[in-house]
Amino acid sequence: MKKRSHLLGIPGQTSHEFHEPRGAVSEGSGAPPLAIERWALRKLLSLLGDPPIHVILWDGEVISAPGVDSVEKLIIRDRATLWRLVINPDLYFGDAYSQGRVEVEGDLVAFLETLYSCVSSERLSSPLFRLLDRMRNRASSGAHYRNREDIRHHYDIGNDFYRLWLDENLVYTCAYYPTPSLSIEQAQVAKMEYICRKLRLRKGDTVVEAGGGWGSLARHMARHYGVTVKSYNISHEQIVYSTERAAREGLDSRIQYIEADYNDIAGRYDVFVSVGMLEHVRPENYRRLGSVIDRCLKENGRGLIHTIGRNRPRNMNAWIERRIFPGACPPSLSQMTEIFEPYSFSVLDIENLRLHYAKTLEQWLGRFDAHAEKMNENFDETFIRAWRLYLAGSIAAFTTGELQLFQVVFSRPRNNDIPWSRSYLYEGVASTQRI
DSSP states (O other), X not given: OOOBOOOOOOTTOXXXXXXXXXXOGGGTOSOOOOHHHHHXXXXXXHHTTOOSEEEEOTTSOEEOOTTOOOOEEEEEOOHHHHHHHHHOHHHHHHHHHHHTSEEEESOHHHHHHHHHHHSOXXXXXXXXXXXXXXXXXXXXXXXXXXXXXXXXXXXXXXXXXXXXXSOTTOOOSOOOOSSTTOOHHHHHHHHHHHHHHHHTOOTTOEEEEESOTTSHHHHHXXXXXXXXXXXXXXXXXXXXXXXXXXXXXXXXXTEEEEESOGGGOXXXXXXXXXXXXXGGTOGGGHHHHHHHXXXXXXXXXXXXXXXXXXXXXXXXXXXXXXXXXXXXXXXXXXXXXXXXXXXXXXXXXXEEOHHHHHHHHHHHHHHHHHTHHHHHHHBOHHHHHHHHHHXXXXXXXXHTTSSEEEEEEEEOTTOOOOOSSSGGGTSOGGGGTOO
């Protein structure tokens, strides 16, 4: 079987097979680093906040920030990689790691947590970082309506790939851990139940879902709450899987999976829900999304948006945005107000579950690593290393507060059928009108 490589546009990637790059330390090739290269590397470390790491160059020379006790070790295997890292570390570190041109000794998550912890908010406000963000904004503006192509790049890799490390329902969003000891299967069911409680679903409600993934939330709502659901999604593989599974489980009379964009939502509903889609919409389209919700939500309608987010507006990591999640842009809460304020929606509840996402990712990464042999049968080493870096980097981003996970509940402004407290979320199942 030919191994698959799903990464696009990595410099020097010309084969589906992984090759040790020229100039690797183990080969002992190449001239020793020049003085300007040492200077450039020290300057890069300074810009990154002088993280406590040893950088080991291709000739074995060790460079670290002055006066810093180094714990983590990064190996740079060739001169070209060093210069790419100096020019744009945000993008080229991921490429270099995927190809084996850099290597991390020890725990990858701990290494990335060290880097994230050193890059303070003040440094992100520096002229250099602001310039890079502006350049990326200009490059991506006008390209946001590659949405179908972007979604397929990430979600249509193949269901067999995701089956290796997601739970049995293929839930690919943050789980919820009422107690930390839950398995990933239990925590994903708890997340779906938590969302249903927040929405206060009632038997007979009509629900529209924007971005339904592999259909698990729609099935949970229909099976346990007696609602009817229309779920819109532009991933073909997910729609096919969701439709077939709903039919097998006898839920197809209550659920309709529609291969269409959220802009195509038609009809009027009691409830709007979106889990893990807003990251793909981009802030310049939030007012449009708000108009769709305004158009489809009934007079006493209510809704919930669950999304990865940030503490303040900033672009996604360049490598993840280009290689893994094209078009992605997690919002800040201030950016999300563009969905609600123009249409006078009342925000009823905001919760941040970022540590729940860190735990979810830890369990995903554990499963990913546990299936290494199966991964190697079907995917090349570049692809596997890229996805391992993506999962590890995401853990570090949530544990260090670089990323957040927001759940925002909202309703029409004149809807007074709202709870007096949050106790309804935590009381017995009977209080939720669950059938």
